[in-house]
Amino acid sequence: MGEETSEVVLLGNWASSYCTKVELALKVKGIPYKYVDEDLRNKSDSLLKYNPVHKKVPILLHKGRSICESQIILEYIDEIWDHSPKLLPEDPYQRAKVRFWANYFDQKIIPSSYRIFQSRGEERKKAAEEMEEILVVFEEGVKEGFNEKFHFFNGETLGLLDIVVAATSCTYEAFQEACEIEVFTPEKMPKFFIWVNNLKEHPLVKETLPPHEKLVAKLKSIIGT
Ligand SMILES: N[C@@H](CCC(=O)N[C@@H](CS)C(=O)NCC(=O)O)C(=O)O
Structure with missing residues (x-):
């Protein structure tokens, strides 16, 4: 450059x-x-x-x-760019909560997905169960923030936690296909599942996420399968 x-x-x-x-x-x-x-x-x-x-x-x-x-x-x-829409809530307590759960993604959820990448067979199944538990804790922790109409955490526009979830979780099908494992299901985490699938339909999310097949191929090349 x-x-x-x-x-x-x-x-x-x-x-x-x-x-x-x-x-x-x-x-x-x-x-x-x-x-x-x-x-x-x-x-x-x-x-x-x-x-x-x-x-x-x-x-x-x-x-x-x-x-x-x-x-x-x-x-x-x-x-x-402090104009609307704001990514973080105005209220300091809500802001702290959003930061806490965004941090939980980096500290707990993403590392748990790496453990799935790095393991095989029984070990991978165990890693998937661990990830499931970590995701259920997330769902439990954020559930009061769901907006019943849109299921976006911050209301009608994408807030910071929507963005974190959209970028990391809306590609779950590619992740599961590449790892040949199912972690993220409506039975196990119904509200989180609806939230992610609604985010997948958002026009900005649709145009920004990497193409499914290209991502599956990339993930498979990283995992070495
Ligand atoms: N904590 C960093 C993580 C960024 C990160 O891991 N980036 C990866 C791509 S997904 C990278 O640049 N990796 C290059 C390397 O590790 O050499 C953040 O939130 O920005």
């Missing part, structure tokens, strides 16, 4: 849910941006320059300055 003239640039990777989160936040806020897809096996000079600490995407460049770590980027977007 040469000298960057766009005000907002996202360095991302198409298969990364962390990057999908940032793209969704920019779209919900209506912020024009330039997207640069990174090859993570051959990281660009820009990636290494703008995230020298973790050397990971997403990286948001705003007026030439970099912001790293998806959760931090989401909050930055909400603060800099």
Whole structure:
């Protein structure tokens, strides 16, 4: 990437849910941006320059300055472009709860999916049961936040937790197909299941999620099946 003239640039990777989160936040806020897809096996000079600490995407460049770590980027977007729709609730207690459950995704849910990737046979079944328990705890924890009409956590527009869930969970069919395992079902977590499937129909989510077949192939190549 040469000298960057766009005000907002996202360095991302198409298969990364962390990057999908940032793209969704920019779209919900209506912020024009330039997207640069990174090859993570051959990281660009820009990636290494703008995230020298973790050397990971997403990286948001705003007026030439970099912001790293998806959760931090989401909050930055909400603060800099502080017009409606707000990604975080106004009420500090609700805001703390949204942050808590968004963090639960990074700390518990995503690592539990990696354990499924890394295991086989009986071990994978056990990892799937563990993930199921972790997802049920999430559903239990957020259920009072569901909006009965839209089943979006924040109401009619996508809020921060909707964005986290959309980016990471709406691709569950690709994940399950690649791992040949069923974790996410309406029987086990009915409200969470409806929420995710409603999010899948949202126009911004539809246009931003990676194509199913391409993602299945990518996940299979990572798992080595
Ligand atoms: N905690 C980071 C995680 C980002 C992350 O893991 N990015 C992956 C892509 S999904 C990456 O850039 N990996 C490159 C590497 O590990 O070398 C965030 O929330 O932004």
